[in-house]
Amino acid sequence: MTDANDTDYANDSEPDETVADRLRRHVSENRGGMLYDLAFAVVWVTTVSLLYDFLFSNSPRWVLYMFMLAGIPAYFGFFISLEMARKQG
Template identity: 45%
Template sequence: MSLVQTIRDHVATHRSEMVTDLLFALAWVTVVSLLFDVVDGPQWAFYLCLAAGVVAHYGFFASVEAAR
């Protein structure tokens, strides 16, 4: 099986999860960017909040899975 076919199969199998992850990431970056436009915080705090999105992502989807 070629690499392109493998990627195509993976995307076809996980399409909805990939779209959900993308939407979460876009929402997180938008909220953090808007917040830091308002408060004009330090650059390191901005990057720390962006990195916290990884933890927030896994926490949010773990709680959704637990609720199901």
């Protein structure tokens, strides 16, 4: 019987590597992408919060949740279009 618990990421790490070491390596490898993701999230949540507080102040609470939920397709749409623009130019 094969080991069902063997995964690819388990084979990538050193045997003596701690969780903190793996986390540090992951962050150093993906620093740029994580920074872009954080920046997008901060800008999106700030924009939606300001819109809901000032422009849609009389709207029900679910409107805020729908705006926040719209951030998911907006995120993927933005970064997919950015990647397409990089390939063209």
